[in-house]
Amino acid sequence: MYKKYFKTTFGLVIFLILLIMIINIFVDIGNIYLRKIVTEPKVDEYIKTLLTSKNGLLREGWNERLIKTNLAKEAGHMECVILGSSHIMQISNIRNIGNIQKQCKSLLNLGVSGGSLEDIFVFSYFIFTNSKLPKKIFIDIDPWTLKFNMGSRYGAYSMEYMKMNKLLEIENNTKIISYQEEILKNLINWEYLFYNIKMLKDKKFKAFDYFNNKILIPTKPYIYSQGYEKSIILADGGHIYSSDYLTKQKMSNPNIPMGGGDYKISGDAYNTVAITNLKKLLNFYQKNNIEVNFILTPYHPNVFKNGKTKPVKHMQEVQRIIFDIVKQYDLKIYGSFFPEEINCKENEFLDFMHPTTECLNKIDFSH
Numbered sequence: 001m002y003k004k005y006f007k008t009t010f011g012l013v014i015f016l017i018l019l020i021m022i023i024n025i026f027v028d029i030g031n032i033y034l035r036k037i038v039t040e041p042k043v044d045e046y047i048k049t050l051l052t053s054k055n056g057l058l059r060e061g062w063n064e065r066l067i068k069t070n071l072a073k074e075a076g077h078m079e080c081v082i083l084g085s086s087h088i089m090q091i092s093n094i095r096n097i098g099n100i101q102k103q104c105k106s107l108l109n110l111g112v113s114g115g116s117l118e119d120i121f122v123f124s125y126f127i128f129t130n131s132k133l134p135k136k137i138f139i140d141i142d143p144w145t146l147k148f149n150m151g152s153r154y155g156a157y158s159m160e161y162m163k164m165n166k167l168l169e170i171e172n173n174t175k176i177i178s179y180q181e182e183i184l185k186n187l188i189n190w191e192y193l194f195y196n197i198k199m200l201k202d203k204k205f206k207a208f209d210y211f212n213n214k215i216l217i218p219t220k221p222y223i224y225s226q227g228y229e230k231s232i233i234l235a236d237g238g239h240i241y242s243s244d245y246l247t248k249q250k251m252s253n254p255n256i257p258m259g260g261g262d263y264k265i266s267g268d269a270y271n272t273v274a275i276t277n278l279k280k281l282l283n284f285y286q287k288n289n290i291e292v293n294f295i296l297t298p299y300h301p302n303v304f305k306n307g308k309t310k311p312v313k314h315m316q317e318v319q320r321i322i323f324d325i326v327k328q329y330d331l332k333i334y335g336s337f338f339p340e341e342i343n344c345k346e347n348e349f350l351d352f353m354h355p356t357t358e359c360l361n362k363i364d365f366s367h
Helices: 002-026 034-051 064-077 117-128 155-169 178-184 189-200 241-253 270-287 310-329
Strands: 080-083 107-108 136-140 291-296 333-334
Touching: 002 080, 034 064, 064 107, 064 117, 080 117, 080 291, 117 155, 117 270, 270 291, 270 310, 270 333, 310 333
Parallel strands: 080 107, 080 136, 136 291, 291 333
Antiparallel strands: none
């Protein structure tokens, strides 16, 4: 009897695990499994269409880093390139967001969601594979930038990361996250399952999309600040959020908790080896006659209303180190983690750490 019960329970558990894995592979809201495999052969066509588009392309169904790493091949044709996280993905010459056009006649935004120090090295490698190089690089600095392993998504390009280290004569003495291991673990990730099920529930998943594999152009006129039906990537790499997302974030803005969140604030504020490696990268850019600048984007005012919490202390420490580096390397820095320093208001944020275009426009790039 117990043997039969055990077999039934074991079989049910295996069935549920397989079901979870199948949903995560095929629905794949993050475009990291089947969607990436299907779209990868057409990414050159996607980039070619994107670069000639007037209003950008829908990003739905396409892996973000797949797009941006291939878009990086155009870096040599641009005056300026931005590297970093989702904090700076909205900055665009096409949208006139961030006022960066005061410095850059042409711009390429290579910011990616959850961008880490390793991502900066990966994209730097792609930039240096161009026959021509841009004149200026703007590096987005986040509270987690000065340490390693603050994300695993760069692991899909671990070879490029190691090649950049080799160019800088850096020993690979830090643990490189196995991307394959991470995406295998993610197959039974409950949070990923939740969003995939939500996608099914909202009827946003269409199985035939895998076979059509279309490059979708916005068919209706839209206002950048109000978003579109789906998220869009512009010809310069700038990001347009979906109108649904912007509406939800606007409604939730008054409920941002005091102290904000603790996204990527684990451990210490910085790692000395990470700072040393970043400095070697800065040296390499300067030796190649590329001007380097830093961008800091503010956090919501509520984040600072609980006093010197761990996130606030990290921001203070990272900003202090960055200002020291700016002096040492004669760089320029734009923006701040602290909203009052650039006059960003409480209603000018999407959440506790993402400023809206109104706030980004207050970063002064004129000097």
